Each structure stands twice: as C-alpha cells, then as structure tokens.
Amino acid sequence: MLDEDNQSLFTDWLEKHSASVIKVARAYTLSSDECQDLAQEILLQAWRSMPRFEGKSSPATWFYRVALHTAMNWHRKDRPRRTHQQPLLEVQTVPSESADSCEQAEQRETVEQLYKAIHGLPKTDAALVLLYLDEMSYSEMASVLGISESNVGVKLNRAKKALAALMNAAPSEGNHDES
Amino acid sequence: MSLDKYQQAWKAEASQVKVTFDANLLSKEVWKSRENFRSLIFWRDVREVGVAIWMIPGWFVLGNIIPVPWTWWLTVPVFLWIAGFILVDRKLHPQSPSGPGEPLLFYAIESLTQVEHQIWLLRNIFWWYLLPPSLSLMAFFVHVAWNGSSNGWGFALVGGGSGLFLLVIYGFIYWINQWAVRNQLEPRRQQLMKLVASLEGESDAADSDDIMELVSSLAATDQNSGLSPNWATWSQNWNRIIPSWREVALIIVPTLAGAYCGFRYSMPEAGPVFFQSVVAAVIPFEIMFFGLWHLSYRRHKGQPLTATGTVRPNAPAIVILVMILLMSALAFAAIFSFVNAAGSRSGSGLNDISAHADEEAADAKDDDESASDLPINERLRARLVGRYQLTPDFIFDVQDHDGHLMVGITNQSTQEVYPDSATKWSYRSIEATLEFKLGRSGPASQLTLHQNGIKQVARRIKK
Numbered sequence: 001m002l003d004e005d006n007q008s009l010f011t012d013w014l015e016k017h018s019a020s021v022i023k024v025a026r027a028y029t030l031s032s033d034e035c036q037d038l039a040q041e042i043l044l045q046a047w048r049s050m051p052r053f054e055g056k057s058s059p060a061t062w063f064y065r066v067a068l069h070t071a072m073n074w075h076r077k078d079r080p081r082r083t084h085q086q087p088l089l090e091v092q093t094v095p096s097e098s099a100d101s102c103e104q105a106e107q108r109e110t111v112e113q114l115y116k117a118i119h120g121l122p123k124t125d126a127a128l129v130l131l132y133l134d135e136m137s138y139s140e141m142a143s144v145l146g147i148s149e150s151n152v153g154v155k156l157n158r159a160k161k162a163l164a165a166l167m168n169a170a171p172s173e174g175n176h177d178e179s
Numbered sequence: 180m181s182l183d184k185y186q187q188a189w190k191a192e193a194s195q196v197k198v199t200f201d202a203n204l205l206s207k208e209v210w211k212s213r214e215n216f217r218s219l220i221f222w223r224d225v226r227e228v229g230v231a232i233w234m235i236p237g238w239f240v241l242g243n244i245i246p247v248p249w250t251w252w253l254t255v256p257v258f259l260w261i262a263g264f265i266l267v268d269r270k271l272h273p274q275s276p277s278g279p280g281e282p283l284l285f286y287a288i289e290s291l292t293q294v295e296h297q298i299w300l301l302r303n304i305f306w307w308y309l310l311p312p313s314l315s316l317m318a319f320f321v322h323v324a325w326n327g328s329s330n331g332w333g334f335a336l337v338g339g340g341s342g343l344f345l346l347v348i349y350g351f352i353y354w355i356n357q358w359a360v361r362n363q364l365e366p367r368r369q370q371l372m373k374l375v376a377s378l379e380g381e382s383d384a385a386d387s388d389d390i391m392e393l394v395s396s397l398a399a400t401d402q403n404s405g406l407s408p409n410w411a412t413w414s415q416n417w418n419r420i421i422p423s424w425r426e427v428a429l430i431i432v433p434t435l436a437g438a439y440c441g442f443r444y445s446m447p448e449a450g451p452v453f454f455q456s457v458v459a460a461v462i463p464f465e466i467m468f469f470g471l472w473h474l475s476y477r478r479h480k481g482q483p484l485t486a487t488g489t490v491r492p493n494a495p496a497i498v499i500l501v502m503i504l505l506m507s508a509l510a511f512a513a514i515f516s517f518v519n520a521a522g523s524r525s526g527s528g529l530n531d532i533s534a535h536a537d538e539e540a541a542d543a544k545d546d547d548e549s550a551s552d553l554p555i556n557e558r559l560r561a562r563l564v565g566r567y568q569l570t571p572d573f574i575f576d577v578q579d580h581d582g583h584l585m586v587g588i589t590n591q592s593t594q595e596v597y598p599d600s601a602t603k604w605s606y607r608s609i610e611a612t613l614e615f616k617l618g619r620s621g622p623a624s625q626l627t628l629h630q631n632g633i634k635q636v637a638r639r640i641k642k
Contacts, residue, residue: 018198110188133189146282
C-alpha cells in the first residue's frame with residue numbers, strides 16, 4: 001500500500017504520463033478491450049513498483065521500463081485474471097481548443113495509421129518507435145532497453161526506415177538529434 | 180509526410196488523453212496481485228520440497244506399522260537430502276523474476292541465467308534426485324527378497340522384478356526431464372542468448388530482435404520456474420496422452436487381465452496372492468501407459484505445449500490419473516504385504532529364545548518312535564490340534580480345517596503344514612518343520628520347531 005505522499009506523487013506522475021499508458025497499451029494490443037485491460041495492468045504494475053522507484057533514472061524512463069515489460073508479459077499470462085477485475089481507470093479524450101477540427105482530424109488519422117504500422121513492426125522496432133515518437137533522447141532509450149546509445153542509433157535507424165516504409169513515406173534525413 | 184510530422188501528431192493526440200483512476204481500488208488490486216504471486220511461489224516450493232519432507236513422517240508411520248528390515252530407514256536421509264538440496268538451490272538461485280522497473284536487457288540476462296541453471300539441474304537430475312533413492316530402495320528390495328525367498332529363483336524373481344520396477348519408473352523420470360531440456364529449455368536458452376547478443380551488440384541482424392519472444396520466454400520462466408510445469412500445460416499434456424475413452428480401455432483391459440492372471444495362476448514361492456496380482460496388473464499398466472505416452476510424444480513432436488488459463492484435464496485423462504494413484508497405492512500395499520509375509524516366514528523372535536532350546540529339545544527324543552508310523556487321518560490330526568507355547572508371546576495354534584493342518588503363530592499369519600510322517604509336518608513356503616511328541620494315546624504333549632539348524636520345544640497348554 002502507498003502512503004498519502006506517494007499516492008499524491010503517483011497522481012501527479014499519472015497526470016503527466018497517463019497518455020503514455022494508453023499509447024503503450026494500444027501499441028501492444030489489437031482490440032479496445034485488450035487495450036483497456038493492458039492499460040489497467042500497466043497502472044497496477046506502476047503503482048506496485050512505485051515504492052521501489054529511487055530516482056536513479058528519470059520518471060519517464062522508469063515508466064517506460066515498467067510499461068514495456070508489463071505489456072510484453074501481459075500477452076501470455078494475464079488475460080484470464082484481468083477478465084474478473086473491476087475497471088481501475090477511465091480514459092477520456094479531451095479535444096484541444098487551440099487546433100482546428102480539420103487539423104485534429106488529420107492528426108487523428110495519422111495516429112491511427114501509426115498504430116497500424118507499429119502493429120506490423122518487429123517488436124523491438126515497435127518499442128523503439130514508441131520511444132522515438134515520444135521524443136525520448138538516445139540516452140533515455142538506451143536506459144529503457146539497457147543497451148548502448150550507439151546500438152540505439154543503429155536499431156532506431158532501421159526502425160525508422162521500417163516505419164516509413166509501412167507509412168508509405170520516405171524518412172527525412174537527420175531529423176532526430178541526440179538531445 | 181516526414182517523421183517529424185508523425186511525432187507532432189503523436190504528441191497532439193497524447194495531449195488530448197486524460198486518465199482518471201480509483202486509488203483505493205488500485206491499492207486493493209496491488210495487494211491481491213502480490214498475494215497471488217506469493218501464493219504461486221509458495222505452492223511451487225511446497226510441491227517440490229514439501230513432497231520430500233512429507234514423505235518422512237509417512238515413512239516412519241509405515242515402518243512402525245509393518246515389520247520392515249533396517250534397510251527401510253535408509254530412504255529417510257535420502258528424503259532429507261532431496262529436500263535440503265532443493266531448499267539450498269532455491270536460496271542460491273531464486274527462480275522468481277525481479278519486479279518491474281529494470282531495463283529490458285536486465286530481464287533477458289536474468290531469464291537466461293535462470294534457464295541455464297534449470298538446464299543444469301535437469302541434466303544432473305540423475306545424480307541428485309534419482310540415484311540416492313534408487314540405491315536406498317534397491318537395498319530395501321534386495322533385503323526383503325533375501326529374507327523372503329526360499330531359493331535363488333525366488334530371490335532373483337522378487338529382487339529382479341523390484342529392480343526392473345525402479346528402473347522403469349526412474350528411467351521414465353530421467354527421460355522426461357531430458358526431453359524437457361532438449362525440447363523446451365534448450366531452444367529457449369538459444370533464443371535468449373541470441374536476443375541478449377542482439378541487445379548487447381552493435382549488430383544489425385534483423386532476425387534476432389523479436390522482443391516479444393524474449394518476454395514470452397520471461398513469462399514462461401516465471402510460470403514454469405522450478406521442476407514442475409504449470410497447470411494449463413500440464414492439463415494439455417494429459418489430454419494429448421489420453422484424448423478419449425479408447426485409450427482408457429487400452430490401459431484398463433490389459434491391467435485387469437494381468438490382475439486376473441496373477442490371481443488365477445499365483446505361485447506359492449513368489450509371495451502372497453495379492454502381491455502377485457498387483458505385480459501382474461502393474462506391468463501391463465505401465466507398458467500400455469508409457470506406450471501411449473510415447474505415441475503421444477511422437478504424434479505431437481514439434482508442437483509445443485502452449486495452453487494457458489482455463490485448460491483442464493478431460494474425463495478420460497482424469498480416470499487414468501485416478502487409476503495411477505490407485506495403482507501406486509496398490510503397489511505400495513502389495514510391497515508391504517510381501518514384506519509382512521516375509522517377516523512371518525522368517526519367524527521373528529526365534530533366535531531370542533534359542534539359548535534354552537537345546538535342553539528341551541533333548542526331551543523330544545523320547546518320542547514314541549512308533550507314532551511316526553501311524554496313519555495320517557482325521558483322528559491323528561485331532562490328536563495334534565491344540566495350543567503349544569514356546570514363550571508367553573509365541574504360541575503355536577494348531578487347527579484342523581477340512582483335512583488341512585493349519586498352524587497360526589502369535590501376531591503372524593496362519594499357514595498350512597504338510598505331513599512328512601505322522602509326527603513330522605513341514606511348511607512349504609519356508610524351510611521349517613514341526614515335530615509332534617505323541618504318546619500311545621491322547622493328544623500330543625509338545626511340538627519341536629526345527630528351523631535353521633535350531634530345535635525349539637513348545638509345550639502344550641490349555642486353551
């Protein structure tokens with residue numbers, strides 16, 4: 001169980017990263033029911049491991065570690081258990097006031113295409129693409145996966161090419177700097 | 180569209196998502212999942228260590244109920260050794276996966292280490308798990324065969340049969356573990372090694388980075404940690420071996436036929452009829468069962484067990500599972516009946532009283548020699564019937580049952596004796612003779628037991 005401080009920390013943290021929960025869940029599932037189940041499991045695992053978070057890595061890095069590991073494990077063993085569980089979270093989509101509806105529709109369509117492409121990628125590439133789309137640096141990606149930054153460069157380059165091919169678009173050169 | 184645009188669209192979509200959660204419910208779920216995990220690990224350890232530990236009191240109970248030779252107790256330290264070995268191994272190489280929050284490469288290496296250790300355990304299962312109980316149980320079987328057999332053939336039959344029984348059982352356990360190493364653990368190890376190399380190295384090999392496979396392996400290690408498979412794959416395997424009632428019939432019919440033959444054509448020198456019936460049933464049962472197992476293995480070669488969740492054994496498989504338990508219980512009961520019979524044949528306690536036997540045996544020489552020429556009939560048997568006391572707790576009870584002279588001994592089973600002459604009657608199952616002292620008329624006044632070159636006199640007592 002978490003004390004009140006940790007609980008408010010978790011709530012703050014979730015406000016910043018809640019979208020990532022849903023994104024990872026969508027990237028690793030094919031139906032909305034599965035997505036909801038997986039998102040709940042990620043939340044559960046994040047809550048469970050919160051007391052062990054020592055701040056050695058950034059909250060975003062730590063979250064992705066938990067989320068990706070949970071997502072990959074969940075496929076094989078957690079489905080039967082989750083069918084008996086009450087819903088833990090509610091997901092709402094709040095339209096942005098700043099963007100016009102036409103632009104929003106276009107972005108939504110692009111995101112849908114991205115998810116389709118991610119489902120078609122090899123799973124390592126899928127993980128890297130998720131981190132890349134979330135604008136993580138090479139060092140953060142390396143920290144999530146536990147590999148060297150130069151290795152991230154090699155793999156990400158290939159993943160981006162694969163994504164571009166699936167999206168029917170050529171990747172632009174040098175569009176991601178290590179920052 | 181450039182990749183930058185994808186990032187922008189992705190970010191814009193993310194900013195529109197809002198997630199709310201119920202903190203109390205989440206706390207309860209965390210507690211529940213932690214308890215479930217603890218329970219999983221606890222019951223796995225109970226299965227593996229507990230079986231060995233719980234066998235020890237059972238062994239003591241049986242050893243005190245049934246007269247067993249000292250070699251019975253050799254198996255107790257063996258149980259302690261197995262339980263201790265597993266406990267120490269679990270302490271040095273914990274099989275439970277680490278909690279979330281580590282880099283993915285960490286889990287890959289952790290899983291690889293666990294799989295490699297599991298392979299080592301199973302490859303060496305002969306030395307730490309099979310050899311010690313084989314030696315102690317074989318010593319027990321040979322000891323029992325030696326005590327209970329009246330000749331070399333009986334000893335070879337009982338000792339060899341028991342040895343064969345152990346060989347089949349332990350051979351099967353060894354084979355199934357090596358099968359698991361070859362077909363489950365070794366491929367997983369290769370896969371994990373490739374993935375670790377891929378994650379650690381700078382290579383661009385496209386065929387070696389399926390991280391889903393990596394974590395599938397992690398999940399499999401989590402569920403399959405230890406020596407026993409998970410419930411779903413276990414059930415699926417049983418359903419493969421016994422898919423229908425046809426397989427049940429293929430096992431039960433030869434088993435019943437064997438049991439009938441063992442009962443109908445039992446041999447007096449091979450132990451109690453019950454023992455022979457069970458042995459004759461167990462042999463075809465094992466042949467048919469392991470034959471079907473082998474066929475199932477060949478039929479499903481290359482099709483790994485992938486069941487999860489709600490898979491349960493079907494009705495025919497449950498029948499055979501119950502039958503295996505029943506046959507195991509009967510096999511144990513048969514062994515004990517054999518040991519019991521062997522104990523009664525050896526005439527326990529005779530050596531204790533042999534010191535004063537010679538003097539009394541001398542009196543038996545005063546028997547009326549002519550009595551040995553008397554005709555063997557109902558009248559003669561009536562003169563022999565009665566109770567003869569060797570010591571207060573060792574009394575021969577001689578009775579005439581439908582023309583058969585039956586001799587019961589305190590706390591031992593009743594056996595028939597056969598006439599060599601009117602006064603000398605011998606057992607057939609053991610080398611021992613009873614010599615009655617008959618006067619010119621009236622009942623016999625005493626009997627002398629001749630066994631192992633020793634004579635012991637028991638005097639008639641009142642009923």
